[in-house]
Amino acid sequence: MGHLTVGLDVDWAVRWLTLSAQAMADHRVELIELDRAIGDSDHGENMDRGFKAVMDKLAEAPPATPGAALKLTAMALMSKVGGAAGPLYGTAFLRASTSLGDAPDIDPAALAAAIEAARDGVVARGKAEPGDKTMVDAWTPAVEAAAAAAAAGDGDVLKVLLAAAEAAEAGAVATDPLIARKGRASYLGERSAGHRDPGAVSTALILRAAAGAAK
Amino acid sequence: MKKLINDPRAVVDESVEGFGLAHADLVTVSSEPKFITRKDAPVAGKVGLVSGGGSGHEPLHGGFVGVGMLDAAVPGAVFTSPTPDQIIPATLAVNSGAGVVHIVKNYTGDVLNFETAAEMAEAEGVQVRTVLVNDDVAVEDSLYTAGRRGVGGTVLVEKIAGAAAERGDDLDAVAAIGDRVNQNVRSMGVALSACTVPHAGVPSFDLEENEIEIGIGIHGEPGRHRIPMENADAITDRLLEPILADLGIASGDKVLLFVNGMGGTPQSELYIVYRRAAQVLAEKGVAVERSLVGNYITSLEMQGCSVTVLRLDDELTSLWDAPVHTPALRWGI
Numbered sequence: 001m002g003h004l005t006v007g008l009d010v011d012w013a014v015r016w017l018t019l020s021a022q023a024m025a026d027h028r029v030e031l032i033e034l035d036r037a038i039g040d041s042d043h044g045e046n047m048d049r050g051f052k053a054v055m056d057k058l059a060e061a062p063p064a065t066p067g068a069a070l071k072l073t074a075m076a077l078m079s080k081v082g083g084a085a086g087p088l089y090g091t092a093f094l095r096a097s098t099s100l101g102d103a104p105d106i107d108p109a110a111l112a113a114a115i116e117a118a119r120d121g122v123v124a125r126g127k128a129e130p131g132d133k134t135m136v137d138a139w140t141p142a143v144e145a146a147a148a149a150a151a152a153g154d155g156d157v158l159k160v161l162l163a164a165a166e167a168a169e170a171g172a173v174a175t176d177p178l179i180a181r182k183g184r185a186s187y188l189g190e191r192s193a194g195h196r197d198p199g200a201v202s203t204a205l206i207l208r209a210a211a212g213a214a215k
Numbered sequence: 216m217k218k219l220i221n222d223p224r225a226v227v228d229e230s231v232e233g234f235g236l237a238h239a240d241l242v243t244v245s246s247e248p249k250f251i252t253r254k255d256a257p258v259a260g261k262v263g264l265v266s267g268g269g270s271g272h273e274p275l276h277g278g279f280v281g282v283g284m285l286d287a288a289v290p291g292a293v294f295t296s297p298t299p300d301q302i303i304p305a306t307l308a309v310n311s312g313a314g315v316v317h318i319v320k321n322y323t324g325d326v327l328n329f330e331t332a333a334e335m336a337e338a339e340g341v342q343v344r345t346v347l348v349n350d351d352v353a354v355e356d357s358l359y360t361a362g363r364r365g366v367g368g369t370v371l372v373e374k375i376a377g378a379a380a381e382r383g384d385d386l387d388a389v390a391a392i393g394d395r396v397n398q399n400v401r402s403m404g405v406a407l408s409a410c411t412v413p414h415a416g417v418p419s420f421d422l423e424e425n426e427i428e429i430g431i432g433i434h435g436e437p438g439r440h441r442i443p444m445e446n447a448d449a450i451t452d453r454l455l456e457p458i459l460a461d462l463g464i465a466s467g468d469k470v471l472l473f474v475n476g477m478g479g480t481p482q483s484e485l486y487i488v489y490r491r492a493a494q495v496l497a498e499k500g501v502a503v504e505r506s507l508v509g510n511y512i513t514s515l516e517m518q519g520c521s522v523t524v525l526r527l528d529d530e531l532t533s534l535w536d537a538p539v540h541t542p543a544l545r546w547g548i
Contacts, residue, residue, distance in 0.1 A: 032415050040294045040434040041415040042269075049292075078331070079300035082269075082291045086298055087327035125327060183323050186360035187353075187432060189439060 007105035008157050012213050013069035014058060019209035021051035027205055034198040038185035042083055043198040050081035050089070065104055070097035084183055085199060088122050088135065095121030108150035108160045115164055115207075116143045126182060133178040133185060133192060135199035141167035142207055161211035168207045172200035216411050223413040227270045227292055234277055238542045241281045249297075250305035251277045251288045262380040262389045263287065263309030266318040266373060267302060268325050269294040271412070272433055275370065275512040278543030284377035285318075285541070293412050293515075294434040296324035302332035306341055314342035314386035318372055318393060320365025321349035322434075344386055346393030348372050350402045350523065352457045353430030353439055364432045367475045367523035368400035370511045371535075374544065378537035396531065401458040404521035405450055406431045406438065406477065410514050429453060433477075433514045447484065451491040454522040459499070462526060466500030471507070471535065473523035478513035480520055485509065488520055496524075505535055511543065 024031075024047040031044030053076040063069040070093045078090030099117035100106060106114070119139035128134040145167035149160040173196065180192035183199070220226050231251070235244030243252050250267075257263060266276045267289030276288035286309035291297035306315050315336070319329045326347070333343040350368030354360055376393035384392065406428040409418035422428060422441075427450070430438035445453075464470065474489040476482070485508050496503055504527055512521075525531070538547030 036415060036417070036419060040269075041412045041419055042292065042295045045414045046292065046295055079298050082295040082298050082328065083324035084296070084327055086296075086324070087331055126323070180360075182361055184361065184432075184434065187364065187439070189355075189360075191439075 007107065008066060008111065008214060009105050010063060010066050010069055013063070013066040015213035016210045017051070017054055017058060017069060017073055019212050020206050021055050023205040023209050024048045024051045024202070027201075031198050031202060034196055034201060037195045038180065038188055038192045039198065040184055043085060043202065046081045046083050046085055047202050050077045050086065053077075053080035065100070065102055066106055067097045067100035067102060070094075070100065084126065085202070088126050088199070091121040091125045092118040106157065108155060108157050111157055111160050112143075112146040112150035115146045119143045128182040131178060132182045133175050133180040133197045134182050135197070135203045137175050137178070137197065138168040138171040138200035138203035138207075141171040142203075158211065158214045161207070161214050165204065165208040165211045168200075168204040172196060172204045175200045216416055218411070218413060220413055223416070226413045227290060230270070230273075231277065231290060234542070241540065241542060242277070245304070245308075248301040248304055249290060250301050250308070251280050251290070252305065252308050253280050253282070253286045256286050256309045257311035258286070259311050260313055260383070261311055262313045262384065262386050263306070263311065263315040264318060264373070264377055264380055264389070265289065265302070265305050265309060265315055266369070267291065267297045267305070267329075268320055268322070269296060269434065271410075271515045272512050274510075274543035276373070279370070279373050279377075279541050281539070281541030282548065283381045283537055283539035283541070284373055284544065293414070296322065296328045299328055299332040299335060302329060303335050303339070306332065306336040306343065307339060310341045314344065316376065316380070316386065316389050316393060317343060317345045318369065318376065319345055319347050320369055321347050321362050322364060323361050342386055344390035346372060346376065346390055346397065348397050350397060350400045351404075351432065352401045352461045353403050353432075355439070366404060366433055367402035367473055367512055367521045368397060368525070370475070370507075371400055371471065371473065371523065371525050372396045374539060375531055375534045377539070378534035381537065392534070396525065399462070399526040399531070400523060401462050402521050402523040403454040403458055404431045404433070404438070404477065404519060405429050405454060406514075406517055406519035407444075408479065408518040410478065410517035412515070427519075431514075431519065433512060447487045448491045451488045451522065452495065455492050455495055455524075458522065458524050462524060464499070464501055464524065464526065469502045469504045469527045469532070470496065471505040471525040471527055472496065472503045473507040473525070475512055475521045475523065476510035477517040477519040477521070478510055479516040479518040482509065485520055488522065492522055504532060
């Protein structure tokens, strides 16, 4: 006790989404290149297009709560991204939004719960398990790290976000040796080993943007 | 890379616009959201057929919109599934009240987007059935992958289910015919060169001059095996053998043999492949009763082909023969 609890409000959510859009634009070519190796060269293009649509929606109708911002993001991604990433990220943001409800501010416990809800949404839609070389391999370590940071109990949301981002980045790197068992890379069988999963990388970028927006 | 395009990001928009202008007698194009419908949709009392997927496979799917085949096609970005905000209005536009069948190639993105759209269309009061096409025998270990892909068999499912809908079959019957075609069709493909997605600007995989890629899909994704170049007969044998084994084709069976170009292979070479496949089938005592040879489900400008075999029965044969009038396939009318 004794020190101020920093909350995450709707301004943070908008900054997060703006930084995510920037990250997708900045990493568009890198994501295309990763997808070219084990998929079909469209992930960077699709994510860039999807988050540009999110920015348009934010400008049209500014949201009142973090949950509303994430719901708007879900709808934009679902309708603009296509491929597997559209429904997967759409479901992730929608479940996170539902988890947050109408709360104007997010505390560490609510944040960890929202990240977990997002991961559970991805798993429910895509049916991938940890180790299948998908975005789940970034989400699951992020969920665990966020829960541990929230449980540490000093009330610092930034620590939770940083823990999630670092874990997601490590999770993405750890997909390198894996053999894909879901998504288009799975058709390559053993030849998918030695490449990083593009969906895990985009997940890490989005979670890093969330931390960046809280600083 | 040289391509006949204006802007890599406008490829699908401009191509679909041109398609609509060229075939204004057969189809109507909605530009926002993007989908293509049969001119006279919805056809009273008829089950609607909707398919879709990434662009880059032309003439699939838009080229198969018309009498006796699809009621609507929903094109996504190049090699990217379309989104529910396109699939839902396309579904509503072709629903006469008899329900709508979605024909979906088994790719994670297509399945997820069509699944979402079907749920939402049902919430709007449209009955939707889904026929999943997964005819690609190149995907060997389906427990540990996203499952077999939908490739050449898709064209045959669209034609035959389309004929069933046109003759007045109800929703469940049309879906059942589609499933029956899928259960009796298998395909396998080969690439001699990769293709270049316009916005990526570089070939989708790197292939040496003397290498070919066996077991490719239709999205420029690499296949299962990379082997040194062989002659057409040897390659045809490699494609055909796993198909026949998987289907359990035996002497006395009747089949449709479909040799499909991936976009960059001349018709003359496709006939060389057809020749060999027909020889092998004849040696095995299999009767090739119907044939299709040409570029119907492509992968941009990729060089290569796929071989598809459909086991026929009398009903499937008569539905195949039924009149069809679409931009890419026409007979009987």
